[in-house]
Amino acid sequence: MRRGFLAFDRNTLSVAIATCAMLLATGSAHALDATDRAAIKAEIGKRHDESLKRLQDWIALPSIAAENRNSKEGAEYMARLAREAGFQEVEIVQTDGKPGVFATLDAGAKKTVGLYFMYDVKQFDPAEWSSPPLEAKLVDKPGIGKAVVGRGAVNQKGPEAAFLAALHAIKGAGKKMPVNLVLVAEGEEEIGSPHIGQVALKPEVQKALKKTVGVFMPSATQDLDGIVTVSLGAKGVVELELVSSGEKWGRGPSKDVHSSLKAMVDSPAWHLVKALDTLVSADGNTITIENYPKPTPISAEEKAMIATAIARKSEAQAKKQLGVAHWIDDLPWLEANERLESQPTVNIEGLVGGYTGPGGKTVLPHRAVAKIDMRLVPGMTLKDAVAALKAHLAKKGFGDIEVNVSGGYDPTQTAASAPLIEAQVTVLKRAGIDPVLWPRNAGSYPGYVFTDAPLKLASGHFGLGHGSGAHAPDEYYVIESSNPKVEGLDGAVMSFVDYLYELGK
Structure with missing residues (x-):
């Protein structure tokens, strides 16, 4: 009886060990070890000037949907950037409005990740800028570092260029891409994405997206105090004119x-x-x-999330940054943020x-x-x-x-438990950053096309780095940071490398 039990136990143990070894091998197939990470990081440094020039050249070509300016050229440039970054299949998708871009990168990986890009930017008046908005000059910003100033610098070309630089660095270092990629890019985000469905829900695009673990948009999520916010959604928006x-x-x-x-x-x-x-x-x-x-009334979970988040944020700094002295109805900091979200x-x-x-x-x-x-x-x-x-x-x-x-x-929402979001938190904590979870952006992006039927995918934003001034004069994106709490361009690029490998586990 005892010998039979021991024999069974040994057999079970052998099977368990073999199974664990197989699972570990599978799970770590695309893990980023220290040697590979160092090689990619070194490649990022070597390509710094190349990455910066890619961003500056992109800023020099503004695509402004509201002005019918350079939409065809913007889509063609976006397609070119995708091809240069390693996407094998790239297609310009015509819509009833401005064209979009659909691209796929097949790395032979087990997992596939979706990307949402916008190639359009907001309007600008050069007279309001201290540095020409299309020249993308490097400007010294006290307490921040050297930053590219230009229309689209942070919204959204800077972070997107940083993501593309991550793909160049992985390939340049001779490393295997940990995930396959599906890219959906549009040229109408700044006018409310009226035709995003004609791109993302086109049959072949929809088929490719359904294979993904979710869709994320490259962003610069670091505040100057180092706080990183992981947003679980965004408000919807209606843009319209009332004409009398x-x-x-x-x-x-x-x-x-x-x-x-x-x-x-x-x-x-x-x-x-x-x-x-x-x-x-x-x-x-x-x-x-x-x-x-x-x-829908704000939930107790969302209230708790807001309370935890604002305890780490400065009300005085927020008011200074926005140039306001009071919140609506002179609400306290907590209630003002609950109102913002709900x-x-x-x-x-x-x-x-x-x-x-x-x-x-x-x-x-x-x-x-x-x-x-x-x-x-x-x-x-x-x-x-x-x-x-x-x-x-x-x-x-x-x-x-x-x-x-x-x-x-419409609005969009993703669960904190979604692998797309959990991977963000993991990467950030590994970098020594304790992120703030936030119910939804008060601003908007067309994530609904991914999170709603028929796709029903997770969607979010990710990326280290800092920038500010979206939609405003002197928009900027940090290239060389003098603030130890904020990454520059190379650090932002590395954050995307780490995120892709984490998603590929």
């Missing part, structure tokens, strides 16, 4: 007329202002659109009508436009928000006002 015109209204002039005639002629500009006033409360902070979709918004981006040049010009304009963005949180959809807005305006007597939606999408 004498022609459509049937009142007011059909062309600009002398302002003295206001005594007897209706004003489309005032008509628009009165319509805007019905959308929000008297302080502008609460949406009053009738039958507007209701957000509440939808209706924001006026700009009001345009009549004469806006120097001095005055006494006209009664025949047309006025409000540029609006509406942020959406879980429980809300673009379709329902737009339908409610149109019905509200009609009921309030403003049915003549045109509602021209230019882009937008």
